[in-house]
Amino acid sequence: MQVEEYSAPTLQEHDGARIGGGRERLRASLSRYRLYRPAIIAACVGVVLSIAGTVAVGRWENRLARTDFEGVAEAQAILVQNGVNEYVSRLTALRTRFESANDDITRSEYQTFSTRLFEAHRGMLRLAWLPRIKRKERGEYEAAAITDGVPAFRIKSYPDGTVAPESDEYYPVYFSTEAKTSPVYGLDYWSIPDHRAVLEQSRDYDMIGALRTRQNLINQNERNNAVMIGIPVYAKGTSRTTVADRRRNLSGFIVGVFDLPMLLQSVRANNPNSPALQINLLPPERVINASGVDPQRWPADPNIWSTTLRIGDADWVFQAAPAGGGLMATHNRALALYAAGIATTIFLAVYLALSSRNAQQLALANRRVLELAQTDALTGLANRAFFLEEMERINDDKNGRFTVFLLDLDRFKNVNDSLGHGAGDELLMQVAQRLRSQLRDEDVLARLGGDEFALIQAGSSDQRAAAIELAQRITKLIAEPFQIGGQRVEIGTSIGISLAPQHGRDQEHLLKKADLALYRSKSAGRSCYTMYDDAMSAELEARNTLEGDLRDAIAQCQFEVHYQPFYDAETRERRGVEALVRWRHPVKGLVPPDKFIPLAESTGLIVPLGEWIIGRVCDDATAWPDDVKVAVNLSPVQFKQSELFDVIQSALARSGLDPKRLEIEITESVLLERAAENESFIDRLKGLGISLALDDFGTGYSSLRSLTAFPFNKIKIDKSFVANLSVRDESAAVISSVVTLARGLGIQITAEGVETEEQLAQLRALGVNFAQGYLLGRPMPVEQLEQHLDIARASDETDEPAPQEEGTHETDARSAAVVALIPRSGALLSLASNG
Numbered sequence: 052m053q054v055e056e057y058s059a060p061t062l063q064e065h066d067g068a069r070i071g072g073g074r075e076r077l078r079a080s081l082s083r084y085r086l087y088r089p090a091i092i093a094a095c096v097g098v099v100l101s102i103a104g105t106v107a108v109g110r111w112e113n114r115l116a117r118t119d120f121e122g123v124a125e126a127q128a129i130l131v132q133n134g135v136n137e138y139v140s141r142l143t144a145l146r147t148r149f150e151s152a153n154d155d156i157t158r159s160e161y162q163t164f165s166t167r168l169f170e171a172h173r174g175m176l177r178l179a180w181l182p183r184i185k186r187k188e189r190g191e192y193e194a195a196a197i198t199d200g201v202p203a204f205r206i207k208s209y210p211d212g213t214v215a216p217e218s219d220e221y222y223p224v225y226f227s228t229e230a231k232t233s234p235v236y237g238l239d240y241w242s243i244p245d246h247r248a249v250l251e252q253s254r255d256y257d258m259i260g261a262l263r264t265r266q267n268l269i270n271q272n273e274r275n276n277a278v279m280i281g282i283p284v285y286a287k288g289t290s291r292t293t294v295a296d297r298r299r300n301l302s303g304f305i306v307g308v309f310d311l312p313m314l315l316q317s318v319r320a321n322n323p324n325s326p327a328l329q330i331n332l333l334p335p336e337r338v339i340n341a342s343g344v345d346p347q348r349w350p351a352d353p354n355i356w357s358t359t360l361r362i363g364d365a366d367w368v369f370q371a372a373p374a375g376g377g378l379m380a381t382h383n384r385a386l387a388l389y390a391a392g393i394a395t396t397i398f399l400a401v402y403l404a405l406s407s408r409n410a411q412q413l414a415l416a417n418r419r420v421l422e423l424a425q426t427d428a429l430t431g432l433a434n435r436a437f438f439l440e441e442m443e444r445i446n447d448d449k450n451g452r453f454t455v456f457l458l459d460l461d462r463f464k465n466v467n468d469s470l471g472h473g474a475g476d477e478l479l480m481q482v483a484q485r486l487r488s489q490l491r492d493e494d495v496l497a498r499l500g501g502d503e504f505a506l507i508q509a510g511s512s513d514q515r516a517a518a519i520e521l522a523q524r525i526t527k528l529i530a531e532p533f534q535i536g537g538q539r540v541e542i543g544t545s546i547g548i549s550l551a552p553q554h555g556r557d558q559e560h561l562l563k564k565a566d567l568a569l570y571r572s573k574s575a576g577r578s579c580y581t582m583y584d585d586a587m588s589a590e591l592e593a594r595n596t597l598e599g600d601l602r603d604a605i606a607q608c609q610f611e612v613h614y615q616p617f618y619d620a621e622t623r624e625r626r627g628v629e630a631l632v633r634w635r636h637p638v639k640g641l642v643p644p645d646k647f648i649p650l651a652e653s654t655g656l657i658v659p660l661g662e663w664i665i666g667r668v669c670d671d672a673t674a675w676p677d678d679v680k681v682a683v684n685l686s687p688v689q690f691k692q693s694e695l696f697d698v699i700q701s702a703l704a705r706s707g708l709d710p711k712r713l714e715i716e717i718t719e720s721v722l723l724e725r726a727a728e729n730e731s732f733i734d735r736l737k738g739l740g741i742s743l744a745l746d747d748f749g750t751g752y753s754s755l756r757s758l759t760a761f762p763f764n765k766i767k768i769d770k771s772f773v774a775n776l777s778v779r780d781e782s783a784a785v786i787s788s789v790v791t792l793a794r795g796l797g798i799q800i801t802a803e804g805v806e807t808e809e810q811l812a813q814l815r816a817l818g819v820n821f822a823q824g825y826l827l828g829r830p831m832p833v834e835q836l837e838q839h840l841d842i843a844r845a846s847d848e849t850d851e852p853a854p855q856e857e858g859t860h861e862t863d864a865r866s867a868a869v870v871a872l873i874p875r876s877g878a879l880l881s882l883a884s885n886g
Contacts, residue, residue: 089407093400109382111384112384124356135314139259139362142282179228179308186220202231221241222241250283257285259281282306327374331372332369334367443558452514452551454514455551463478466540470540489525529543545577547565548580549582567587601650605663609637617823626821627679648686657689679712681708717743765799766801769803
């Protein structure tokens with residue numbers, strides 16, 4: 052029993068020692084790995100880079116060999132093309148001999164000249180003269196050929212001797228470089244359909260025609276790569292200006308048949324430096340694959356280079372391949388780079404291993420200093436540097452599964468401004484204490500700076516649910532009142548959340564995405580939380596791209612001003628135009644105003660853009676009739692510009708436009724801020740004689756105070772009321788009330804978005820003064836507008852006054868009174884698309 056009692060604990064001790072020793076060895080291995088990790092990573096990266104560089108240089112050497120081959124092949128193609136051109140030029144010389152001769156060329160003269168012409172040009176199979184023979188001349192030519200020694204010469208349709216049927220004219224082989232006993236003599240090319248088609252085309256267009264001779268061979272053993280070249284010959288001194296002239300004055304054809312393989316061999320033989328290339332020349336009728344390779348001659352091979360050669364009026368495929376069957380590229384540079392890369396990698400890995408060992412000792416000495424440097428002095432929380440370090444540590448320890456929160460205090464600036472920075476510091480410390488109370492020991496809380504905090508929540512099984520639950524608790528806790536220096540302070544917090552690894556592993560990306568979510572929380576009204584989604588990055592990227600394009604557009608003047616006319620609702624007479632800004636993007640085309648105007652306002656780019664628009668509109672309007680006014684819609688951002696009045700006054704002075712023809716249009720939201728400054732600005736505009744219009748009345752903060760406090764000349768009813776005019780009685784009631792109010796104040800009314808005759812009739816019945824919309828006129832560029840104005844002005848000058856019927860004087864008087872009360876209304880520079 053004692054032995055048993057003694058032996059059992061001994062075994063347990065041995066097992067515990069073995070397990071403990073295994074854990075220690077594992078910790079030691081991990082410690083050594085962390086210590087030498089830079090050296091290991093450098094070795095791996097160095098090997099990978101060496102291999103990648105070797106492969107890249109090898110490919111570069113292959114491309115270099117390919118480029119050399121293509122250069123040689125292209126030179127050979129040019130050489131062959133020149134050789135072919137040489138053959139064709141000699142045919143042209145024979146044609147010149149025929150056209151310049153005073154007397155008919157005899158058979159012996161033809162034989163002598165053609166033999167000398169193609170002496171040492173082995174690619175020529177035969178050269179023939181095809182005279183134009185009319186029906187009545189047939190017998191005469193046949194007898195003359197027999198007299199010249201061509202036995203049994205007859206004009207025939209086939210080489211076998213079939214006599215050609217009666218025809219208006221013939222084009223037989225009369226002279227030829229072949230023996231007089233050859234069956235080619237008398238063959239009528241005009242009776243062979245494909246030959247005739249080529250010859251007719253060369254005759255009508257005075258050009259060189261080319262055709263494969265495969266379909267009608269004189270010699271059945273003749274190669275399929277033989278090609279017939281036909282050149283028309285015209286009577287000496289005759290006109291060939293028109294097709295009719297060329298047909299009437301045709302004397303015949305010079306026809307040459309070439310053996311292309313033999314021609315290629317002859318051309319290359321004359322060049323002592325011809326490289327060792329395999330060359331193939333394919334006719335245009337041959338079916339080849341997409342890479343330009345003839346599968347019947349050469350299989351698909353990436354080493355084959357091809358182009359086209361012009362023979363007559365047809366393109367033939369020229370192919371070239373290395374004579375050795377492949378591109379032989381050496382890889383000496385690649386091997387040298389690989390050896391150098393491996394040697395450098397070994398040196399760097401050893402150096403980093405030694406440096407890591409030394410750095411470990413230094414790190415232990417500096418750890419205390421780092422701890423002090425990683426703490427926020429005010430709140431005692433971790434600072435940004437420690438927070439980023441903890442993100443990396445948790446990323447390693449928790450398999451990359453954690454949640455990042457960014458918190459920004461709402462209305463914190465108000466506390467600083469009202470109670471002082473000391474109260475703000477006290478508030479930050481109390482916020483830090485409340486946040487600590489909601490976190491676990493493994494969570495990380497840090498102050499990044501100012502009133503911005505960050506925390507890491509790690510180790511949650513249901514990551515998203517845990518993040519939402521913590522965000523709700525923090526939002527509720529921070530919303531509770533604080534006591535700062537005996538004062539009750541209420542603030543809130545906006546929170547942005549990103550999840551790792553769902554939203555990435557990189558620290559910068561996670562913080563950036565949490566910041567995007569935080570921005571969304573602030574935009575949503577603050578005191579809330581938002582979880583990041585991919586749409587936020589897409590929106591930011593699109594916004595940044597559009598902002599960059601917008602800056603370039605302003606610098607490069609890519610904007611245009613289009614103008615939409617508006618008319619008297621009663622008489623349909625033009626009273627003015629409304630100007631609309633358009634952005635003509637060089638890639639995207641016309642960008643809608645609602646896509647770039649809000650961005651221009653938020654970035655401040657609306658100020659230079661608005662200044663350019665004011666100047667352009669004033670410059671354009673000086674060329675128009677005096678009864679056309681121009682109006683510019685000012686953005687609320689522009690109203691905050693102190694130089695705005697000087698910009699407008701300068702544009703008027705520079706263009707010479709009468710201020711009475713300019714109308715400034717604003718929305719009522721402008722009047723809610725800086726009321727005193729805005730009232731002074733409007734008074735200065737009115738002092739110049741500029742009209743004032745209130746845009747989008749009834750859609751925002753419309754009030755009677757705005758109409759009575761500011762001297763508006765016009766009210767514009769938003770198109771949403773006009774669109775619902777026929778379907779909602781409320782719209783008609785609103786418009787009727789606005790008209791009644793405006794009449795009492797001496798203000799005129801313009802209705803936007805009129806698209807149907809029914810809407811126009813209802814607006815006219817309600818007493819609206821002016822109407823504008825697609826029914827009456829669409830926006831148009833300034834050039835089209837000026838044409839429209841010229842036409843309208845000419846119509847006004849030439850139209851005779853219509854005779855009036857009895858009983859209409861009262862109506863005309865009333866219309867005249869209405870017109871007299873209407874000021875010269877103007878164009879509105881709309882920052883959104885109008886109908």
